[in-house]
Amino acid sequence: MRFFAATTAVTTVVATIFLSSLTSVTGQTVVDIIGLDPRLTRLYSLIVSTPGMVNTLKTLEDITIFAPTDRAFRTIPNNVNWTPEQVTQMLQYHVIPGRAYREAELTNGLQLRTSLEGQSLTFQVNATGYFVNRFSQIVQPNMIASNGIIHKIGDTPLLPPTLRNAELTVTPTPRPLPPTPVPVTSRPTLAPTPRPTPRPTTPRPTSGPGSLGNILDVTASLDGFSTLVDLILLTGLDTALAAMPHATLLAPTDDAFASLDPSFLQALTTPPYRFHLQEILRYHSFDMMFRGPNLLESLSILGPTGLFLSSMNTAHDRVQFQSPNGRSLNLNNGSANVVIADVSASNGVIHAVDAVLLPRCVQDTISTTVQNDRRDLSTFNTWLNEARLKGLLNRDGPYTVFAPINEAFNEFSTGTPSVDDMIEILTYHVVQGMYPSTLIEDGMELTTVLGSTIRFRVTEMGVIMNDSVRIEMSDTVAGNGIIHKVGGILWPFRISV
Ligand SMILES: *[C@@H]1O[C@H](CO)[C@@H](O)[C@H](O)[C@H]1NC(C)=O
Ligand SMILES: *[C@@H]1O[C@H](CO)[C@@H](O)[C@H](O)[C@H]1NC(C)=O
Ligand SMILES: *[C@@H]1O[C@H](CO)[C@@H](O)[C@H](O)[C@H]1NC(C)=O
Numbered sequence: 001m002r003f004f005a006a007t008t009a010v011t012t013v014v015a016t017i018f019l020s021s022l023t024s025v026t027g028q029t030v031v032d033i034i035g036l037d038p039r040l041t042r043l044y045s046l047i048v049s050t051p052g053m054v055n056t057l058k059t060l061e062d063i064t065i066f067a068p069t070d071r072a073f074r075t076i077p078n079n080v081n082w083t084p085e086q087v088t089q090m091l092q093y094h095v096i097p098g099r100a101y102r103e104a105e106l107t108n109g110l111q112l113r114t115s116l117e118g119q120s121l122t123f124q125v126n127a128t129g130y131f132v133n134r135f136s137q138i139v140q141p142n143m144i145a146s147n148g149i150i151h152k153i154g155d156t157p158l159l160p161p162t163l164r165n166a167e168l169t170v171t172p173t174p175r176p177l178p179p180t181p182v183p184v185t186s187r188p189t190l191a192p193t194p195r196p197t198p199r200p201t202t203p204r205p206t207s208g209p210g211s212l213g214n215i216l217d218v219t220a221s222l223d224g225f226s227t228l229v230d231l232i233l234l235t236g237l238d239t240a241l242a243a244m245p246h247a248t249l250l251a252p253t254d255d256a257f258a259s260l261d262p263s264f265l266q267a268l269t270t271p272p273y274r275f276h277l278q279e280i281l282r283y284h285s286f287d288m289m290f291r292g293p294n295l296l297e298s299l300s301i302l303g304p305t306g307l308f309l310s311s312m313n314t315a316h317d318r319v320q321f322q323s324p325n326g327r328s329l330n331l332n333n334g335s336a337n338v339v340i341a342d343v344s345a346s347n348g349v350i351h352a353v354d355a356v357l358l359p360r361c362v363q364d365t366i367s368t369t370v371q372n373d374r375r376d377l378s379t380f381n382t383w384l385n386e387a388r389l390k391g392l393l394n395r396d397g398p399y400t401v402f403a404p405i406n407e408a409f410n411e412f413s414t415g416t417p418s419v420d421d422m423i424e425i426l427t428y429h430v431v432q433g434m435y436p437s438t439l440i441e442d443g444m445e446l447t448t449v450l451g452s453t454i455r456f457r458v459t460e461m462g463v464i465m466n467d468s469v470r471i472e473m474s475d476t477v478a479g480n481g482i483i484h485k486v487g488g489i490l491w492p493f494r495i496s497v
Helices: 010-020 030-036 041-049 053-059 084-092 215-221 226-235 237-243 254-258 262-268 271-282 292-305 366-372 374-386 406-412 419-427
Strands: 063-068 111-113 120-126 129-132 136-145 148-153 247-252 307-310 318-322 336-345 348-353 399-404 430-432 445-447 453-459 462-465 469-478 481-486
Touching: 030 041, 030 053, 030 063, 030 136, 030 148, 041 053, 041 063, 041 084, 063 136, 215 226, 215 237, 215 247, 215 336, 215 348, 226 237, 226 247, 226 254, 226 271, 237 271, 247 336, 262 271, 271 469, 292 318, 366 374, 366 399, 366 469, 366 481, 374 399, 374 406, 374 419, 399 469, 430 445
Parallel strands: 063 148, 247 348, 399 481
Antiparallel strands: 111 120, 120 129, 129 136, 136 148, 307 318, 336 348, 399 430, 445 453, 453 462, 462 469, 469 481
16 A cells, blocks of 8 residues: 555655756845855854955855854854954855855765865765765755855864864853843734643742743643644654754644544554654654744745755755745645744744645655665666666555665676566565564565565674675665665575676
8 A cells, every 4th residue: 555655756856957957046145045044043144244255155156155054063162263364264165166066966085176275175975975074964955046056064164274273262251141032922923822821830940941841742732733742752753852952843733634544644653654654753843943933034035935944854855934925834835834833842943734744755656766866776776777677666565675775786897687687686675565674573584576585684783684685774765665775685596697
């Protein structure tokens, strides 16, 4: 039974269009886009406080900017004082002039000259992802602006050699920060905000933010969100949500869950679909906080396209936030509407939504998912094409696919087997049914589509199939099944290559 694949993967198509023509639909320059991004506030304030920087960045054509997130900037101690020249150098070191490089064009070992005289950045690309100077991973690639492209980097800002060796002035005494003003949201902006009922329990020793529960507590205290709360508890996402200092949760109402296909909802609560549920819930969670007034203001500047924000699911699938009239907020082209905005919790904010959003990863079929994973599965994809097996993996399934990663095919450097042999090899890597890693037990045997079985050993080294091939990365979900990436190829017969 296939629940997810019904909707087409609009987001893929759109992303491709965006990338093929480097024109920002909104006409926003790199500076505008950085300024509107709730995760890039530190970078933006450095840019605007550096004389001439805004102008330079707005007038340069076709640039690539690596934009450290606010979180990345937290690795720089608060009491470090950069001189204006040091800030300028640091910013220049994040800019590649002359060409807008898409993430896919960054190759392992590539070095690119920055606009800081004589300094280059080096790139590392591997199974973990794309890294700049080894320590800063690209966390959100390919944000297109009218005059270039922005890749958000996490972990830490890029420091030119001159700034690396503690040539930083440290202020003698940490300057006490003025008390952060609490944003006043007296004016209801979207819909009336229900106040979480004040707890009539024993008075707490402290007042202020401490008296507010965390995101999940507050959600649970509201009427009409019990399905969501139950599902969150089922996947253990509550721990992750509680650990985040600034989070946003889009909370589908009980009615929203009730309007899903009942068999789909039922399946989601069962162990085989645990990872699918997790991806869906994480698609509603954001590791940053954004609330009505600012968000609406930004969205009204951005126009109908709105803003795409990376969710916390594995693929960081993005949710599109739009406000066509500057007053109401909707998501993914009206797939969901915010019905109650800006409910505060101690560690973030909750917006109630009237529909469950389904991320691309639970809508795409296995065929599409494999095809999109050029980094690890491009050879597997080529083989599936040659063996004409893509259609099989578009069917309802569900299927569990043990997909050999590109390196696994190295033994075929001298030539590929015949199509008939390919079909046998490939169908030996596909099992009917949904088997996430959590359901694969030591000693278990599964019958493949080819007919013969695979035996699993669960060891300290990981899960090994037929004592020879290891699961390198488990549980990539797809609409019609689940994919485990494996480090070798299982041979269902002896062939000579
Ligand atoms: C990929 O490269 C980064 C940066 O060099 C490194 O931290 C990470 O461990 C590497 N991952 C793998 C799987 O090699
Ligand atoms: C909504 O539609 C617009 C225009 O077709 C497109 O650019 C955008 O990516 C769509 N959003 C989603 C989430 O599919
Ligand atoms: C893998 O193990 C199963 C169970 O022992 C066995 O039936 C099958 O033939 C093995 N496959 C290969 C390719 O050795």
